[in-house]
Amino acid sequence: MPDKTKHGGFILIAEDDRGANSLEAARLAPLGLEIRSVYSAKEVLALLKESRPKLMLLDYSLPDMSAVELLAQLEKNNIGVPPYITITGLGEEKLAVELMKAGAEDYLVKDSVLLDHLADRVKQALASVDLRGDLDQLKSRMEQERDKYKQLFNNSNEAIFVHTIGPDGAMSDFSEVNDAACASLGYTREELLKLGPLDIDAGALGDKRAEIRNSLLRDGRLKVFSVLKAKDGRRIPVEMSIRAFDFMGEKMVMALSLDISEKERADAALRESEERYRALFDLAGDGILLMNTEGGGLVVNRAFAKMHGYGSPAEMAHLDISKLDTLKTRAQRPESMRTIMAGETLTFEVEHFHKDGHVFALSVTANRVLVGGKTFILAVHRALGSR
Numbered sequence: 001m002p003d004k005t006k007h008g009g010f011i012l013i014a015e016d017d018r019g020a021n022s023l024e025a026a027r028l029a030p031l032g033l034e035i036r037s038v039y040s041a042k043e044v045l046a047l048l049k050e051s052r053p054k055l056m057l058l059d060y061s062l063p064d065m066s067a068v069e070l071l072a073q074l075e076k077n078n079i080g081v082p083p084y085i086t087i088t089g090l091g092e093e094k095l096a097v098e099l100m101k102a103g104a105e106d107y108l109v110k111d112s113v114l115l116d117h118l119a120d121r122v123k124q125a126l127a128s129v130d131l132r133g134d135l136d137q138l139k140s141r142m143e144q145e146r147d148k149y150k151q152l153f154n155n156s157n158e159a160i161f162v163h164t165i166g167p168d169g170a171m172s173d174f175s176e177v178n179d180a181a182c183a184s185l186g187y188t189r190e191e192l193l194k195l196g197p198l199d200i201d202a203g204a205l206g207d208k209r210a211e212i213r214n215s216l217l218r219d220g221r222l223k224v225f226s227v228l229k230a231k232d233g234r235r236i237p238v239e240m241s242i243r244a245f246d247f248m249g250e251k252m253v254m255a256l257s258l259d260i261s262e263k264e265r266a267d268a269a270l271r272e273s274e275e276r277y278r279a280l281f282d283l284a285g286d287g288i289l290l291m292n293t294e295g296g297g298l299v300v301n302r303a304f305a306k307m308h309g310y311g312s313p314a315e316m317a318h319l320d321i322s323k324l325d326t327l328k329t330r331a332q333r334p335e336s337m338r339t340i341m342a343g344e345t346l347t348f349e350v351e352h353f354h355k356d357g358h359v360f361a362l363s364v365t366a367n368r369v370l371v372g373g374k375t376f377i378l379a380v381h382r383a384l385g386s387r
Contacts, residue, residue, distance in 0.1 A: 012037075
């Protein structure tokens with residue numbers, strides 16, 4: 001019964017002795033592959049220009065050229081050499097061995113037992129070809145995966161550093177860095193791979209080695225803030241996400257470093273702006289009130305607290321506006337709130353209770369404002385006198 005388990009393509013028999021060619025084809029027929037026969041090197045060249053066999057049985061001494069000469073012609077004409085088995089005459093074994101060194105799968109000698117062993121030797125060669133093909137495909141897939149991850153690695157906007165860490169927390173030189181790491185620090189890849197974490201650290205990373213090691217061994221990951229030192233001396237504040245993993249028996253560390261220079265500058269500008277407006281808020285002569293739309297969450301300045309008899313704005317933080325309004329003002333407030341919430345700036349008079357209990361009148365100018373995406377009422381108060 002034909003064996004059709006693995007092999008595709010066809011087997012090419014290059015043998016000028018037509019009788020031997022036919023006998024070899026008959027012995028290989030049970031393998032289930034198509035058998036094609038040629039009788040000269042010229043025919044081999046012509047066939048290989050058009051198609052590629054799974055395996056070729058190549059007689060060493062074809063009438064128009066030897067196997068060695070044929071292989072040279074294939075190379076000269078840029079024709080791929082298929083997997084092949086060399087068949088030699090008695091006494092030509094040394095030549096066959098040379099062809100084995102040049103890439104032949106096997107060699108056979110034309111003797112009385114050639115046909116008995118032919119099918120088995122061809123099956124072994126085909127299995128070797130299949131295995132090599134599988135390995136080539138696996139290698140190709142691995143290279144594609146490697147290239148994909150290399151692109152992801154190098155296209156990351158965050159600087160990435162990879163190194164080993166010892167049981168004592170000792171850190172090796174970098175074993176891998178990405179393009180963003182080189183660009184951010186001003187080093188070439190070759191230069192940076194000669195350095196380690198402590199060479200580029202301008203913070204206290206070295207002093208935290210034990211803490212970093214313990215956290216990585218315990219949790220496998222860690223986030224720290226540090227300062228990196230660029231080649232030109234610049235100091236770069238960074239947020240580092242560090243992760244440990246095992247690779248080929250070593251404890252590896254991958255650190256993703258995010259430059260937070262812009263964030264720090266923005267935070268500093270925001271703090272400066274907040275301090276400036278806080279100063280204006282606190283030092284204003286008029287009483288200023290910020291409250292939510294329900295009248296609670298009072299934030300007041302010093303002038304507002306003082307005009308109501310309180311020692312500081314903090315003393316009024318627990319109040320809502322209804323505790324300050326007289327009954328008359330409380331009755332008017334819903335209408336005032338509707339006008340303000342409609343987006344109008346409203347100037348009106350109110351009566352408030354002083355901390356000591358007396359009632360006094362105020363002129364109020366209020367409008368609706370957004371703070372942090374939420375709606376608040378901002379009201380400026382000016383005292384009119386006691387009543």
